[in-house]
């Protein structure tokens with residue numbers, strides 16, 4: 471079948487919105503007609519990456535309705551609403567299923583941006599492991615960002631950082647992922663929740679998700695300020711939702727040290743994808759923990775229904791987190807706005 475998609479045709483080139491050919495779903499594949507897809511910072515990295523294969527279709531979080539399912543698929547059927555993500559639904563000890571082959575643009579095979587999911591397209595064909603059921607009557611556009619932003623940010627707090635009531639936390643970077651992390655920390659009862667970013671408007675926005683203290687790293691040193699805010703101790707858990715060389719240098723230094731035999735060390739959790747080499751002071755790691763959170767360290771099938779419930783109960787304001795909507799034809803405007811730092815929270819494409 472044919473579908474319309476945003477197609478990445480070369481490094482730093484604008485996305486081309488055009489028709490492409492989709493294969494029929496194989497035995498373990500599903501075809502999904504999409505309602506909406508998130509626009510994630512990692513797509514900017516892919517667009518700037520000289521090694522990103524072309525042509526490719528980017529995007530890795532969405533919602534939609536199943537319009538076709540292979541003979542081996544029993545988890546969903548035609549007509550079911552789903553969330554699309556880039557982690558597998560059930561634990562997969564080995565490789566995650568690859569991109570479905572048979573996508574073609576002007577006769578050339580189409581690659582995906584990351585792993586086995588592509589969502590900047592009106593319809594997608596993916597391995598059934600990349601969809602999670604979306605309950606009826608839940609907003610079908612706002613929930614499109616659960617598949618990456620919420621999964622990654624909230625999951626880092628719950629699954630990797632294991633934030634508990636009374637924990638002090640710091641979150642570097644308050645885009646869609648960082649704000650999801652902030653909200654999960656707030657839901658867990660953390661205090662204080664210190665956020666670090668470069669713009670006052672973004673910091674102020676974070677207060678709507680439970681942030682309690684605000685550090686503008688363009689005018690003050692976040693390491694010194696966070697130490698000051700925590701009485702010289704540091705935080706129980708620190709998150710880097712950016713992965714830039716500067717935040718990588720800072721985020722582990724604000725974690726409190728443990729005292730031998732008396733208290734456990736604090737934990738620094740890397741969420742963002744590192745974008746370049748960084749200076750790392752190994753001596754700073756005495757009695758501190760450092761860990762990375764891959765996609766929030768959780769399981770979509772177990773965690774997504776909880777995030778949907780949070781949304782329904784008012785504990786995850788996706789209506790605020792999704793701050794701008796674009797049509798597929800506006801994808802290059804959307805990317806420009808994201809690149810300039812003009813997006814609070816997350817923007818989405820609505821099909």
Ligand SMILES: [Zn+2]
Pocket residue numbers: 510511512530618619
């Ligand atoms: Zn993402």
